[in-house]
Amino acid sequence: MKSEQVRADRRAMLNLPHIEPLARFAADLRIRHNIEVPDFDPLDGGIRARILFLKEKPGPMTSAFRSGRVGSGFISRDNDDPTAEATFRFMSEAGIPREDTLMWNVVPGWNGTRKITRQELIDGVAEVRNLMELLPDIEVVVLVGKKAAKAEPLLAGTGVIIRHSLHNSPLVRASKPEEWARIPEVWAEAYSAVCSRSG
Numbered sequence: 157m158k159s160e161q162v163r164a165d166r167r168a169m170l171n172l173p174h175i176e177p178l179a180r181f182a183a184d185l186r187i188r189h190n191i192e193v194p195d196f197d198p199l200d201g202g203i204r205a206r207i208l209f210l211k212e213k214p215g216p217m218t219s220a221f222r223s224g225r226v227g228s229g230f231i232s233r234d235n236d237d238p239t240a241e242a243t244f245r246f247m248s249e250a251g252i253p254r255e256d257t258l259m260w261n262v263v264p265g266w267n268g269t270r271k272i273t274r275q276e277l278i279d280g281v282a283e284v285r286n287l288m289e290l291l292p293d294i295e296v297v298v299l300v301g302k303k304a305a306k307a308e309p310l311l312a313g314t315g316v317i318i319r320h321s322l323h324n325s326p327l328v329r330a331s332k333p334e335e336w337a338r339i340p341e342v343w344a345e346a347y348s349a350v351c352s353r354s355g
Contacts, residue, residue: 157228157235166198166230174202177290189279191265194218196258197232205258206350207296212303212323213263213272215239231259242324250344260287262304272303285310295353298346300324319346
């Protein structure tokens with residue numbers, strides 16, 4: 157995602173059938189909440205995904221408008237930051253096919269700070285149910301981080317299996333290195349629930 161050509165190619169894919177409804181969802185969030193909301197990565201499963209990794213808040217490298225290093229404009233494991241790099245590696249170690257995955261954040265927008273206010277969290281959690289209505293094939297939701305876990309009550313009654321994971325950020329790695337290293341195992345177990353449902 158360092159390359160403008162790569163980012164342009166990814167943007168050109170936003171009208172593909174598996175991602176277009178989610179691109180419209182993100183565009184609607186930008187208007188209604190007046191925040192910078194990155195797009196879903198078209199290389200992931202889109203509305204055909206079977207497992208949703210719901211994290212906390214987009215980081216600065218999702219921002220296409222920041223000063224300094226320009227971000228991608230996408231929630232993507234291909235972004236140029238340590239959390240995305242860990243996501244890419246952990247997904248591979250867990251043996252989870254990319255086309256089965258979708259990544260998003262409880263707080264959907266980047267506003268220049270990693271801090272999450274109470275109102276941001278309330279507003280973001282309320283949008284999770286709207287997102288789920290666009291994802292008919294989701295069987296498992298992995299809530300990645302403590303803030304993401306706040307969305308669990310909204311997922312009750314949807315029929316999805318809920319799993320919890322530590323966040324795979326460098327901050328968590330520094331404070332809980334052994335638990336951080338086991339994240340791929342947690343994700344692999346979550347994906348095994350998808351496979352067992354599918355027979």
